[in-house]
Amino acid sequence: MNRQPNGPLRELIRESGLSYEEVAREVRAVAAESGDSTIHTSKSNVAYWVRGTPPRAQTAQYLREALARRLGRSVSSGDIGLTVLDDDSAPVDLGLTVEGDPVETLRRLGRADIERRSFLTTAAYSVAAAALPLGAADDAHARTRRALRGGVAGEQEIRAVQDMVAMFTAIDERHGGQHGRSAVVQYLTSDVAGLCRARFRTARQHDDMLSVAASLAYLAGWKAYDAGETGLAQRYYLQAYALTTEAGDLPHQAFNLRILAHHGMLSGRPDHVLQLADAALARARGRVDPVTESVFVICRARALAAEGRYGTALAEADRARALAERPGTADAMTGWASMWGAASATVASHTAKLHERxxxxxxxxxxxxxxxxxxxxxxHRRIASLSAAAEGHAQCRQGRIEAACATWGQALDGMAGIRSARTVKAVGAMRSALAPLAARGARPARELDERARLWLRAST
Structure with a gap:
C-alpha cells in the first residue's frame, strides 16, 4: 500500500533543526528516561515516519516529547501528522491537563492505571505539561464550580476519607509505594470520585472534599513515581493541582505546585522548576504557619541550585532551617503537609542534597x-532508610569506609520488607560504590556487598 508522506512531521523536524540521526537519539533518550528499554529508534526509522509509515503509539509519544523539548512548546499528535489513541477510549494525553473536569479525568486515568495500560506505564515526563499550572487563571475556582448531584454528604464523609488517606499514607511510608497501590487508585476513582460530585450541605464542605481528594491523587502519583513511572506520576500530580484549584484552596494549591517542582528536579528536567517553586512560595506565604512555609522555602533553594545559583540556594536553605526550627513550634505542621514528615526532617534532607551537589x-x-x-x-521508615543510604555515600566520598559500611548496613536493616523502586535503586548505587572496595579485599565492603546482593535478589 502506498502511503502519503507525512508533511507535518517533516516540517516540524525541519523547524527543530535536528537531523534524523539527532531526532532518533532524542527519542531514545526520552524512552530511556521513561524506563523503556525496548526503543531502538534509528535515523532510518525517522525517515520511514516522514515517508508515511507511522511509528508505534508509544514511540510516537516519545517523538512528540523529544520535539516539544527542542521547540520549547507543546507538540500534539496532530502536529506530527498522527492521530494516536491507545484504544478507542483512551487518548495518550490523558491527564496532561489542568483544565476540564479533574474528577472525570481521574476516573479514566485510574482505570487505565489499574489495567496497566502501556501508554501510561511507560509515559514520558512532559516538559510542556510541567508549565501548565503556571498559566492557570486566578479565578479558576469560580469558573470550574459545577452543579452537585447525588445524595447529601457532609463532615462524616470528609473525615472518613481523611482517615483513609492517613492510613494509606502511613502504609506507603512504612512498606513502600507498591503496597496497596491498586487499592489507593480504586478507592480514589470509585468512592472518592463519587463523593467529589455528591451534593454537600455547604459549599465549604464540598471544597474540603475536593481538597482531601487532591491528597489522595497526590499519593497515587507518589506511588507511581516510587514504581519508576515518572510520566504517570506527573499526570496524577496535575489532577491533584486541578482539584485544589477547583476547591479554591490556595495553600494546598501551593503544596501541589511544590510537588510538581520537585518532580521536575527528580526527573532530571529543571525546565519551569524555579517558576513553579516561586509560584508555590507566593501562594503559601502569609497563608501557612512558619514551619509549613519552610518546606516551600527549601523547595525554592533546590530549584535555585538546579539553575546553578548555589550561593542564593544555600542562603535560602538557612532561612528554611530557621523557619522549621523556630522556638516553640515543634514541627507544628497541619493537614495535608504533616502527613509527609516533620518539616525539620524535610529541610535537613534537602539541605544535604544541596551540599552534596x-x-x-x-x-x-x-x-x-x-x-x-x-x-x-x-x-517514615522508607525515607529514613534512604537518608541513611545517602549518608553512607557522603561518608564513603570522604574515605571513611568503615563508617559508610556501618551506615549502609543500617539502611539495609530499615529497608527490609519495603517494596519500592527507589530503595532498589539506592541499594544498586550502594553496590556500585562498594565494588572497587570489595575488589581490593576490604572485608566490611565484601560482607556488606553480599548482603546488598541478597537484598536485591529478594526484592526484585
Missing part, C-alpha cells in the same frame, strides 16, 4: 544524619 560531603553527611534522626522512630 556542590561537593561539600562533610556538611551533606551531617544534614543527612539529622534527617535520619528526625525521621527515625516514626512511620
Amino acid at each position: 556542590v561537593g561539600d560531603h562533610p556538611r551533606a553527611e551531617r544534614h543527612y544524619a539529622r534527617a535520619r534522626q528526625r525521621y527515625g522512630g516514626t512511620e
Whole structure:
C-alpha cells in the first residue's frame, strides 16, 4: 500500500533543526528516561515516519516529547501528522491537563492505571505539561464550580476519607509505594470520585472534599513515581493541582505546585522548576504557619541550585532551617503537609542534597544524619532508610569506609520488607560504590556487598 508522506512531521523536524540521526537519539533518550528499554529508534526509522509509515503509539509519544523539548512548546499528535489513541477510549494525553473536569479525568486515568495500560506505564515526563499550572487563571475556582448531584454528604464523609488517606499514607511510608497501590487508585476513582460530585450541605464542605481528594491523587502519583513511572506520576500530580484549584484552596494549591517542582528536579528536567517553586512560595506565604512555609522555602533553594545559583540556594536553605526550627513550634505542621514528615526532617534532607551537589560531603553527611534522626522512630521508615543510604555515600566520598559500611548496613536493616523502586535503586548505587572496595579485599565492603546482593535478589 502506498502511503502519503507525512508533511507535518517533516516540517516540524525541519523547524527543530535536528537531523534524523539527532531526532532518533532524542527519542531514545526520552524512552530511556521513561524506563523503556525496548526503543531502538534509528535515523532510518525517522525517515520511514516522514515517508508515511507511522511509528508505534508509544514511540510516537516519545517523538512528540523529544520535539516539544527542542521547540520549547507543546507538540500534539496532530502536529506530527498522527492521530494516536491507545484504544478507542483512551487518548495518550490523558491527564496532561489542568483544565476540564479533574474528577472525570481521574476516573479514566485510574482505570487505565489499574489495567496497566502501556501508554501510561511507560509515559514520558512532559516538559510542556510541567508549565501548565503556571498559566492557570486566578479565578479558576469560580469558573470550574459545577452543579452537585447525588445524595447529601457532609463532615462524616470528609473525615472518613481523611482517615483513609492517613492510613494509606502511613502504609506507603512504612512498606513502600507498591503496597496497596491498586487499592489507593480504586478507592480514589470509585468512592472518592463519587463523593467529589455528591451534593454537600455547604459549599465549604464540598471544597474540603475536593481538597482531601487532591491528597489522595497526590499519593497515587507518589506511588507511581516510587514504581519508576515518572510520566504517570506527573499526570496524577496535575489532577491533584486541578482539584485544589477547583476547591479554591490556595495553600494546598501551593503544596501541589511544590510537588510538581520537585518532580521536575527528580526527573532530571529543571525546565519551569524555579517558576513553579516561586509560584508555590507566593501562594503559601502569609497563608501557612512558619514551619509549613519552610518546606516551600527549601523547595525554592533546590530549584535555585538546579539553575546553578548555589550561593542564593544555600542562603535560602538557612532561612528554611530557621523557619522549621523556630522556638516553640515543634514541627507544628497541619493537614495535608504533616502527613509527609516533620518539616525539620524535610529541610535537613534537602539541605544535604544541596551540599552534596556542590561537593561539600562533610556538611551533606551531617544534614543527612539529622534527617535520619528526625525521621527515625516514626512511620517514615522508607525515607529514613534512604537518608541513611545517602549518608553512607557522603561518608564513603570522604574515605571513611568503615563508617559508610556501618551506615549502609543500617539502611539495609530499615529497608527490609519495603517494596519500592527507589530503595532498589539506592541499594544498586550502594553496590556500585562498594565494588572497587570489595575488589581490593576490604572485608566490611565484601560482607556488606553480599548482603546488598541478597537484598536485591529478594526484592526484585
